[in-house]
Amino acid sequence: MSMSDRLDPAALKKRLKALEAQAKEAQCTIDELKSRDSLKTQFLSNISHDLRTPLAAIITHAEILRDGMLGELNTKQRESVRGIVNGGQQLLDMIDEILTYVRSEGDQIKLTRAEFSIAEVVDQVRMLNQPLAAKKHLTIERLNGDDLPPVYADRDKLRHVLGNLIGNAIKFTQAGGRIWIGFSLRGGNGEELLVEVGDTGQGIAREHHELVFREFAQVDASPSRPHHGTGLGLTIARKLVELHDGTIWVDSELGKGSRFFFTVPLDARRE
Amino acid sequence: MAARILIVEDSTLVTDAFQILFTETGYEVEVAATVADAIDRGTENTADIMLLDLTLPDGNGLEVLEALRQRGASPRATLAMTGHVDAKTRRECLDAGCADVLVKPLPIGDLLRHIQRHLS
Numbered sequence: 227m228s229m230s231d232r233l234d235p236a237a238l239k240k241r242l243k244a245l246e247a248q249a250k251e252a253q254c255t256i257d258e259l260k261s262r263d264s265l266k267t268q269f270l271s272n273i274s275h276d277l278r279t280p281l282a283a284i285i286t287h288a289e290i291l292r293d294g295m296l297g298e299l300n301t302k303q304r305e306s307v308r309g310i311v312n313g314g315q316q317l318l319d320m321i322d323e324i325l326t327y328v329r330s331e332g333d334q335i336k337l338t339r340a341e342f343s344i345a346e347v348v349d350q351v352r353m354l355n356q357p358l359a360a361k362k363h364l365t366i367e368r369l370n371g372d373d374l375p376p377v378y379a380d381r382d383k384l385r386h387v388l389g390n391l392i393g394n395a396i397k398f399t400q401a402g403g404r405i406w407i408g409f410s411l412r413g414g415n416g417e418e419l420l421v422e423v424g425d426t427g428q429g430i431a432r433e434h435h436e437l438v439f440r441e442f443a444q445v446d447a448s449p450s451r452p453h454h455g456t457g458l459g460l461t462i463a464r465k466l467v468e469l470h471d472g473t474i475w476v477d478s479e480l481g482k483g484s485r486f487f488f489t490v491p492l493d494a495r496r497e
Numbered sequence: 498m499a500a501r502i503l504i505v506e507d508s509t510l511v512t513d514a515f516q517i518l519f520t521e522t523g524y525e526v527e528v529a530a531t532v533a534d535a536i537d538r539g540t541e542n543t544a545d546i547m548l549l550d551l552t553l554p555d556g557n558g559l560e561v562l563e564a565l566r567q568r569g570a571s572p573r574a575t576l577a578m579t580g581h582v583d584a585k586t587r588r589e590c591l592d593a594g595c596a597d598v599l600v601k602p603l604p605i606g607d608l609l610r611h612i613q614r615h616l617s
Contacts, residue, residue: 278580282602283510286518289605295521318602325581338584 271328274321285314320456327458330465337380345371348407351388362401369408377490383466390459391423391486399427417493424485430478439464500616501525503544505535507554532556536564546612547572551579559593574615
């Protein structure tokens with residue numbers, strides 16, 4: 227734009243009109259994208275619901291066979307039917323993860339707060355994951371936390387977050403490795419609880435630290451990747467932590483293990 | 498006499514599987530796919546246990562409970578079955594008179610234990 231253009235009212239008016247048209251167009255695009263996004267979310271929700279029902283039937287039928295209710299199976303038959311049950315269960319977990327994600331996107335998740343010991347929840351999640359960890363000769367230990375003040379939070383949601391972080395640690399740590407959970411109080415008056423879930427696993431390159439929390443994102447997204455999943459676990463974990471007004475992040479280097487951290491405010495008031 | 502289970506669920510895929518499960522474990526089984534159907538069957542033959550899906554083609558499953566109560570045909574225990582349970586849904590079910598709220602699908606061993614517990 228030249229000096230004379232800038233001073234010419236007619237040119238300015240024309241320019242303003244053009245900008246207004248552009249802004250309008252941009253708004254249309256935004257609206258269109260928003261509506262497409264919400265359609266996609268609705269589709270994801272519907273399809274996940276609809277996938278669940280036949281899958282539930284398949285699992286139930288397979289369990290009936292597995293438990294010998296329709297006659298004893300030989301060892302090979304039982305192994306095969308067990309495969310159907312386990313595969314079905316894994317698929318169901320993935321569908322549920324998608325549904326949780328859709329609900330969290332639609333702000334349909336509400337917290338039900340109560341006072342509880344977070345160390346106790348960690349121990350429950352550890353116990354639940356013990357068989358899986360034992361298979362890979364991994365140890366899961368809780369470093370401290372017996373004398374922590376109780377948190378006022380949603381127990382199920384924080385259990386979900388811990389389950390996800392510990393599950394990931396198991397998935398991405400080589401046999402013989404170590405997983406730990408530790409706590410510390412932060413802030414002048416200890417108004418925030420910092421929870422750490424660490425492992426000696428493969429680690430995450432610095433440029434991928436944000437990516438791992440992004441929906442559907444996986445560091446290795448190739449079809450041949452060794453670890454499969456929806457790519458939603460950490461997105462959901464972040465959402466659940468943020469609903470508690472906390473933050474979640476990772477500190478890691480490739481080949482040097484990962485340390486995931488999240489905070490839970492301790493000054494949350496009872497409603 | 499065998500205890501009677503009324504399955505209220507609109508997916509035949511699911512009810513077929515349950516029918517095998519409960520028949521093989523010695524229960525008498527009846528199936529209803531809608532609220533109206535459930536009220537009819539539940540009134541005709543009072544069930545010992547009602548497994549109740551919450552979303553039915555003609556309404557909310559919890560309507561069945563109230564209708565059966567008015568007809569003096571409440572089952573001994575009603576177990577709500579839902580794909581997703583939050584605190585609000587749980588409360589609604591318990592307030593409506595359900596003995597328990599189960600997230601489906603649950604392992605058949607767990608389901609059978611729940612039923613036995615409510616029968617004893």
